[in-house]
Amino acid sequence: MSALTVRGLNVVLGERPVLREVDLTVAAGEFMGLIGPNGAGKTTLLRTVLGLVRPASGTIRVEDEPLGRVRRRVGYVPQRHEFAWDFPINVADAVLSGRVRRVGWLRRPGVADYRAAGAALARVGMTGLADRPVGQLSGGQRQRVLVARALALRPSVLLLDEPFTGLDVPTQELLTDLFTELSRENKAVLMTTHDLTGAMHTCGSLTLVNQTVIATGAPEELRDAELWRRAFGIRRGSPLLAALGVA
Numbered sequence: 001m002s003a004l005t006v007r008g009l010n011v012v013l014g015e016r017p018v019l020r021e022v023d024l025t026v027a028a029g030e031f032m033g034l035i036g037p038n039g040a041g042k043t044t045l046l047r048t049v050l051g052l053v054r055p056a057s058g059t060i061r062v063e064d065e066p067l068g069r070v071r072r073r074v075g076y077v078p079q080r081h082e083f084a085w086d087f088p089i090n091v092a093d094a095v096l097s098g099r100v101r102r103v104g105w106l107r108r109p110g111v112a113d114y115r116a117a118g119a120a121l122a123r124v125g126m127t128g129l130a131d132r133p134v135g136q137l138s139g140g141q142r143q144r145v146l147v148a149r150a151l152a153l154r155p156s157v158l159l160l161d162e163p164f165t166g167l168d169v170p171t172q173e174l175l176t177d178l179f180t181e182l183s184r185e186n187k188a189v190l191m192t193t194h195d196l197t198g199a200m201h202t203c204g205s206l207t208l209v210n211q212t213v214i215a216t217g218a219p220e221e222l223r224d225a226e227l228w229r230r231a232f233g234i235r236r237g238s239p240l241l242a243a244l245g246v247a
């Protein structure tokens with residue numbers, strides 16, 4: 001089943017067209033990398049799927065329902081610098097705050113909320129740090145808190161915005177394994193990343209985007225150097241193409 005369907009999406013920010021006629025489908029169980037150069041509109045696409053940016057036109061459906069009704073089925077891991085790490089809150093409460101959309105601002109969290117937050121924390125291996133103020137965490141620990149916060153909502157679609165930036169290799173591998181496992185549990189995972197070779201190896205599918213979708217498919221279907229040149233504007237003979245195995 002298609003977990004996320006985007007059709008004919010156009011987004012204008014200020015006066016500037018940022019996304020043009022974007023079509024994208026992510027199936028339940030799919031781990032898709034969303035790849036494109038700086039300014040390609042990747043974050044804007046994720047934020048539009050979340051309902052944080054209003055599109056000029058186009059439709060977004062989650063599990064075949066209009067986004068408005070099912071927004072809580074979409075979990076979001078923002079870029080790390082977007083979270084207020086100086087806020088005086090501990091790890092457990094930061095993860096619990098991921099339930100807000102489900103709890104609602106006016107209701108106190110209940111047993112189910114604490115359970116979901118605890119399970120999410122365990123999933124990222126952070127139970128032992130539940131009482132630690134978030135401001136005292138390392139970059140890798142912060143990233144894991146953000147993932148747990150998104151998982152606390154028990155989403156069917158998980159949007160990840162550059163989750164590997166600034167992380168060491170073991171933490172990147174731990175998170176990659178987790179995202180792969182989540183997709184095997186039938187979640188649709190859509191991840192932006194600048195780690196192109198990593199995405200080639202770990203994502204089940206890739207979408208190359210630069211304002212509009214240049215190509216989408218399994219990594220082995222995207223071995224045409226021309227597609228990568230069009231998406232990134234990189235020169236013929238660039239070592240990147242060789243590293244990607246598409247030269």
Ligand SMILES: Nc1ncnc2c1ncn2[C@@H]1O[C@H](COP(=O)(O)OP(=O)(O)OP(=O)(O)O)[C@@H](O)[C@H]1O
Pocket residue numbers: 013014016018036037038039040041042043044045
């Ligand atoms: N609030 C805004 N108002 C006007 N333009 C914006 C706004 N936010 C983003 N943009 C522009 O939209 C374009 C797409 O930005 P976006 O952050 O979505 O790209 P990205 O692919 O995520 O880039 P990066 O890889 O650098 O994170 C950029 O040209 C950016 O300057």
